[in-house]
Amino acid sequence: MSALKNVCISKLDKKQLKNEPDSQYISQLSNAFMAFTKGAENMQQMYEKLQERVDYLTGELEKKDKELEEANRLASLGELAAGVAHEIRNPLCGIELSASLLQRQLNSFAKDKDKAELTANIIEGVRRLDNIVVNLLTFTREKKIVYSVFDPEQLLDEAIAAIEVKIVKNKVTINKKKDCAICVLNADKEQIRQVFINLILNAVEAMPDKGNLEISLSKKNDRLLVISFQDTGYGITQDVLGKIFNPFFTTKDHGTGLGLSISYRIIENHKGKLSVKSVRGKGTTFSVSLPVNIG
Ligand SMILES: Nc1ncnc2c1ncn2[C@@H]1O[C@H](COP(=O)(O)OP(=O)(O)O)[C@@H](O)[C@H]1O
Ligand SMILES: [Mg+2]
Known part of the structure; x- marks a missing residue:
């Protein structure tokens, strides 16, 4: 120019x-x-x-x-x-x-x-x-959420019953605790069942030779229900912790690596949160927090 x-x-x-x-x-x-x-x-x-x-x-x-x-x-x-x-x-x-x-x-x-x-x-x-x-x-x-009102404690019992054989085989004892008189959820029962089964199964698999799983239900400001699964299993190392929610990530010989990624998605779709805390050699706690959605 x-x-x-x-x-x-x-x-x-x-x-x-x-x-x-x-x-x-x-x-x-x-x-x-x-x-x-x-x-x-x-x-x-x-x-x-x-x-x-x-x-x-x-x-x-x-x-x-x-x-x-x-x-x-x-x-x-x-x-x-x-x-x-x-x-x-x-x-x-x-x-x-x-x-x-x-x-x-x-x-x-x-x-x-x-x-x-x-x-x-x-x-x-x-x-x-x-x-x-x-x-x-x-x-x-991607499944649509079909909402219904149900008792999460009863659903936990059903999930436990579904994998009872494995629980007995690994000599795992399960204790339930709840600090809400009436714990109810308005969510997709089948999808939440799947989350419960995935979390309980993982906990039981992390305790191949006996252990304890404590499942507690508690309410937070009347709007959230927190269900936590605390095991005394082998725990998760810091570097693995960052990958466990990725699809197909597994540390097991016969794992699919789908359980946690799916559970995360289900809880996220319900506008809830799935979080984890773990200490290697001591145990792991997964916490599901879900909006109660009632009334
Ligand atoms: N309770 C737990 N204790 C220890 N490690 C766990 C626990 N739950 C999940 N993990 C780790 O997260 C990985 C992914 O879990 P998941 O998505 O359910 O797939 P899979 O069970 O098929 O491996 C597991 O392979 C394991 O390494
Ligand atoms: Mg799994």
């Missing part, structure tokens, strides 16, 4: 020498030229800014395209998982029912105690598979 300016000024100078035009004319021309130069510079700046904006928007568009592709991929994976999960859960349910009936019969005869134990293993395996399928299903499909 300044090169062009120099050429024009030198042309003007020559013209002034030859024809001796009046200085006003030259000054007007020079002003017009300056204005033109300024305008051109402004336009250049605007063009550069526009180019930057276009580059940014193109990048954003490409990012959104990738996100959409990923969402579509997850959606079809979700459809597939839902179909497979349904097909798997039905026979699992049948196996569990038959094994439970068999276990009840075997338990009534002292001589069949070892057989009853074997059936307990079948039941444990089936429930573990069912939990994995449910976690996978939740991971691939």
Whole structure:
């Protein structure tokens, strides 16, 4: 731009020498030229800014395209998982029912105690598979919250019963405490059940050779219900602690690494919080805090 300016000024100078035009004319021309130069510079700046904006928007568009592709991929994976999960859960349910009936019969005869134990293993395996399928299903499909009012203590009992075999096997004792006369929640019962099962299962797995799990329910300013799960297990190191809520992160040989990431998402969707405190070698406490949502 300044090169062009120099050429024009030198042309003007020559013209002034030859024809001796009046200085006003030259000054007007020079002003017009300056204005033109300024305008051109402004336009250049605007063009550069526009180019930057276009580059940014193109990048954003490409990012959104990738996100959409990923969402579509997850959606079809979700459809597939839902179909497979349904097909798997039905026979699992049948196996569990038959094994439970068999276990009840075997338990009534002292001589069949070892057989009853074997059936307990079948039941444990089936429930573990069912939990994995449910976690996978939740991971691939965003489920709407279906609110209902329920007693969280009763739901805890149901969750404990679902993994009873494992609790007995690992010799874990569970104590419950509550400091609210009536503890009720308005939340998605099935999703909260899944959170309870995941947290209790993790606690029990962290105590492979006996331990204690204390589950306490307490109310905070009438609006929040805090349910904490305090175990005396092996605890979590500081570097692992930062990763446990990531999907597929596991330190177990046969873990899926989905339990905590799903539980975190469920609690977050309920506008609650899932937090953790742990001391290596001493134990871990997971706390779920949920809005009571009643009245
Ligand atoms: N109560 C606990 N005590 C010790 N470690 C735990 C506990 N709960 C979770 N963890 C750690 O967090 C990891 C992720 O847990 P999770 O998402 O449930 O997946 P998974 O149980 O399949 O490994 C576990 O592998 C374990 O290292
Ligand atoms: Mg787990």
